[in-house]
Amino acid sequence: MLLVTRGDFRAFVVLVPAVRPAPCGTVVAVTPEDSAQLPGDLLLQAVEGMLRPLFVLDQEWRFRYVNPAGAEVLDRTVEELLGRNIWAEFPEAVGSPFEALYREVRRTGGTGGTEAWFAPLGKWFRADAFLTPAGLVVTYDDVTEQHRIGEERAAAVDAREQAGRHLMLLGDINLAMTSTIDTDEAVQRFAELVVPQLADWCIVSVVDADGTRRDVGRAHSDPAMVPAMHRYADLRVASNARTAPVPVMLRDPRPVVLPEITEEIVRSMVPGEEARAALAPLAPGAAAAFPLVARGEVIGGVTLVNGRERGAHTPVELRTAEIASRRAALALDNARLAAAQQQVAERLQMSLLSPPVQPDSLELAVRYRPATQGIAIGGDWYDAFLQPDGDTVLVIGDVMGHDIEAAAAMGQVKTLVRGIGYDRLDSPAGLLRRVDHAMVGLDVPAMATALVARIELAADEDGRPALRLRWATAGHPDPLLLLEDGTVLDLSAPIGPPVGIGWLGPRTDEVSPLPEGSTLLLFTDGLFERRAMLLDEGRDLLRELVARSAGLPLDELCDRLLTEMLGPDVEDDVAVLAVRVHPLGVERPAEAGPELLPAGLPTP
Numbered sequence: 001m002l003l004v005t006r007g008d009f010r011a012f013v014v015l016v017p018a019v020r021p022a023p024c025g026t027v028v029a030v031t032p033e034d035s036a037q038l039p040g041d042l043l044l045q046a047v048e049g050m051l052r053p054l055f056v057l058d059q060e061w062r063f064r065y066v067n068p069a070g071a072e073v074l075d076r077t078v079e080e081l082l083g084r085n086i087w088a089e090f091p092e093a094v095g096s097p098f099e100a101l102y103r104e105v106r107r108t109g110g111t112g113g114t115e116a117w118f119a120p121l122g123k124w125f126r127a128d129a130f131l132t133p134a135g136l137v138v139t140y141d142d143v144t145e146q147h148r149i150g151e152e153r154a155a156a157v158d159a160r161e162q163a164g165r166h167l168m169l170l171g172d173i174n175l176a177m178t179s180t181i182d183t184d185e186a187v188q189r190f191a192e193l194v195v196p197q198l199a200d201w202c203i204v205s206v207v208d209a210d211g212t213r214r215d216v217g218r219a220h221s222d223p224a225m226v227p228a229m230h231r232y233a234d235l236r237v238a239s240n241a242r243t244a245p246v247p248v249m250l251r252d253p254r255p256v257v258l259p260e261i262t263e264e265i266v267r268s269m270v271p272g273e274e275a276r277a278a279l280a281p282l283a284p285g286a287a288a289a290f291p292l293v294a295r296g297e298v299i300g301g302v303t304l305v306n307g308r309e310r311g312a313h314t315p316v317e318l319r320t321a322e323i324a325s326r327r328a329a330l331a332l333d334n335a336r337l338a339a340a341q342q343q344v345a346e347r348l349q350m351s352l353l354s355p356p357v358q359p360d361s362l363e364l365a366v367r368y369r370p371a372t373q374g375i376a377i378g379g380d381w382y383d384a385f386l387q388p389d390g391d392t393v394l395v396i397g398d399v400m401g402h403d404i405e406a407a408a409a410m411g412q413v414k415t416l417v418r419g420i421g422y423d424r425l426d427s428p429a430g431l432l433r434r435v436d437h438a439m440v441g442l443d444v445p446a447m448a449t450a451l452v453a454r455i456e457l458a459a460d461e462d463g464r465p466a467l468r469l470r471w472a473t474a475g476h477p478d479p480l481l482l483l484e485d486g487t488v489l490d491l492s493a494p495i496g497p498p499v500g501i502g503w504l505g506p507r508t509d510e511v512s513p514l515p516e517g518s519t520l521l522l523f524t525d526g527l528f529e530r531r532a533m534l535l536d537e538g539r540d541l542l543r544e545l546v547a548r549s550a551g552l553p554l555d556e557l558c559d560r561l562l563t564e565m566l567g568p569d570v571e572d573d574v575a576v577l578a579v580r581v582h583p584l585g586v587e588r589p590a591e592a593g594p595e596l597l598p599a600g601l602p603t604p
Helices: 032-037 040-048 068-073 097-108 144-178 183-194 223-239 245-251 263-269 273-282 315-352 404-423 428-441 535-548 554-566
Strands: 002-006 009-015 054-057 063-066 111-118 123-132 135-142 201-207 213-220 256-258 284-294 297-307 362-369 380-386 392-399 448-459 465-474 480-482 488-490 510-514 519-523 574-581
Touching: 054 068, 063 068, 068 135, 097 111, 097 123, 097 135, 123 144, 144 183, 144 315, 183 201, 183 213, 183 297, 183 315, 201 223, 201 245, 213 223, 223 273, 245 256, 245 284, 245 297, 263 273, 284 315, 297 315, 362 380, 362 554, 380 404, 380 574, 392 404, 392 519, 392 574, 404 428, 404 448, 428 448, 428 465, 448 519, 480 535, 488 535, 519 554, 535 554, 554 574
Parallel strands: none
Antiparallel strands: 002 009, 054 063, 054 135, 111 123, 123 135, 201 213, 201 297, 256 284, 284 297, 362 574, 380 392, 392 448, 448 465, 465 510, 480 488, 480 519, 519 574
């Protein structure tokens, strides 16, 4: 360090060996040999001509020297600063990173730097300090513009990241809401997805076909506040005033945005004391409501609420929420249409599956489970009716296909079986033969497997009244017979071809006794057929389950078959017809339920 004295001030330059004149705006640096050649005035002029701001502080923290660039950045003149105490001139710097830097450098005799915001001047400064015999030298730069550029770049990066997150959110909403036809589940998924990205908490309203509004989708970012949210949501529909966002939005389907929710606004929206008390713990600070509109009809609304700390929704959040509400409305409308179609299909299917009769000594139970993949309607059916002679006819069948055409064909086939079976007292094999020929002659566009069984009153080996089963199959799985002791028998019969092809060959009956306490099970192949399993393996599993179910009430047995054999997803329609044989000649047991017979059944 070379000092040059001029009056009361000694100018200085940094001695850096082998460095030539520096670019404009940096500390002047010369070699020792060069500095020896320079007069003091020239050195002082070099320091004063520096573009980088600089000042020197003496032991009393007074400005001993300030170059013109330094005074300009500080919004002062050189004369206004010389001899003044820095802490008196800039009291806001006390306790700042700049004070900490200057005191540390003076204490240690080293060097240091810092970068911080100086509020009085509204600028960011980068300050470097080092100690010399002339005093504490501080060089500094106004880096406000660099910070502005950096903040803009960071904001642009944040905006891109937020846009990416919002795009992913919209995709997640599409996927989540279109993968179910349960409207309540769909809106719950929506609420859980938009929180906390678009709001601190959310309530989704749906308007049912009868005009009833229900607040069913609910989510809160704070698990501890979920009970409070439910308390308020349970009261909201009945307590909302006409001026509340959702009622306003349902009347005029446009977004309603409340950047700030005041106490006056709360009272205007929620006049009821109980509802206001429920809302208070949630501390709403801002809200935005968006209508769910599909095919020109308002089918619900989305309410997004922020707490006071988060504040108003940003324009980007509002724009994303509006797009999300439109997509949610379309998905919700599609779910409603799909649910309605499924309901119609299932009602059609059930209308074709008439309830079974309940003869004196027989208890019958039926189950039908539509496929959950694709259209929930198909060609499986069951039937049980009495012939004029009093015998009970059981039918189980499966028209090929899993759509409305298959269901329509099933209705025709079932009607043929029922009509011919009642009018003609044919054996099961004879009934199948007549149905087969009728389907061909009437040009019924279907082919079906079927099993027809008739429960007849006969006599056992000792001549006492007993029941027996006579059956024939047209390509259908054999039934199972569960005896009272848990033994399971396969009731096999010669398998004829399906009906609907005009088979001219023989069809054969088989006969088996039906002991008291036994249970007969007829079913379609969907009960045990699996893609990843051989048919015999699936049937073995069914047989084992039936054996373990001995002693269960008939309804429980049927439910257990569906639950354990099918699981949550069904790849095929499934029909089950179960018959439990109760003792003859005694009063019908209570667990069998009442006897149900056709009112017009003739006496044999």
